Amino acid sequence: MAWLDAHARFDPDRHHAPVVGIAATLGHHDSGLHAHRRGQLLFTFQGCTRITLQRQLCLLPPSRAAWIPPGTPHRAVMQQSVEYRSIYLTPALCADLPSQVRIIEVSPLLRAVLEPIAHAAFDSDWMQGRNAHLLGLCLEEIRQAAPQPMLLPLPQDKRLAPLLKTLEQLPPALAVLEQQIGASGRTIGRILQRETGMSYQQWRQQWRLMRAIELLATGRSLSYCAFELGFASDSVFIAFFKLMTGLTPKNYLR
Missing domain, CATH: 2.60.120.280 (Regulatory protein AraC)
Structure with missing residues (x-):
C-alpha cells in the first residue's frame, strides 16, 4: 500500500x-x-x-x-x-x-x-x-x-461533433440542434440510435442526470442545479432526479 x-x-x-x-x-x-x-x-x-x-x-x-x-x-x-x-x-x-x-x-x-x-x-x-x-x-x-446509470455513450459521427465540444453545457433542444448542425431531427435521431442506442431526448436526459450529480457532489445547491439544467423549478428537478435514480438528490448523495 x-x-x-x-x-x-x-x-x-x-x-x-x-x-x-x-x-x-x-x-x-x-x-x-x-x-x-x-x-x-x-x-x-x-x-x-x-x-x-x-x-x-x-x-x-x-x-x-x-x-x-x-x-x-x-x-x-x-x-x-x-x-x-x-x-x-x-x-x-x-x-x-x-x-x-x-x-x-x-x-x-x-x-x-x-x-x-x-x-x-x-x-x-x-x-x-x-x-x-x-x-x-x-x-x-x-x-x-x-x-x-453513470455512462453517457458519445456519438462518433462528425456531424454531431459540435455537440461534443460543449459537454459542460446543457445540450440544446432538438430544434436548436437542427439549426446548429444543419441536419434534420430524424437524421440526428438515426445517428444517436445507431451509435448510442438512445434517442436524442434520452441522451440529453442522461447528460442532465450525470451533470446534476456532478454539480450536487461538488457543493452546488438544488436551485442552482435546477436553473443550470433548464428545469422550471426545484420540484420539477427533484421529480426528474427521482424518476431517473429512484431516489431524491439528498438521499442519493447520502
Missing part, C-alpha cells in the same frame, strides 16, 4: 503481486489518457470524478466505485479534493469480472474489505490465509454489485 499526494505517480504494472492497493488523496487531479494491464477498482469517499473513455463519458459519484477492466484507455479528472482507494488486479483475477467499464454500488461488505486490501503491503501473499478470504469476498462483491 502507498499513501499518495497530489503530485505522486503510481504504476501498478511495475509490481508482481496479483493484487496491488493504494490509498490516495488528490486535489484537482488529471491522470491524462492512460491504460494499465491490470483491472482497476476505484472507490471515492467524496467529490466527483469524471472518467473519459474512447466512446463514453463516465461519472464516478461519491461513495460509488468504478470498475475499469484491464487494458482500457481512460482519463480520470478529479474535482476538488478527493480521497480514494484503488486496487489493481491481474488479468487472471479479472476473468469473471465485467468486461466493460461500469459504475457500481458499494455494499457495506465491499467497503469493509477494500480498506485492508488498499492498505496491504505490495508484497502481500494473496493465495492463502486472511488475504485470500478478503480477495475472494472482494471479487464476489464486484461481480454481484448493482450497476449505476
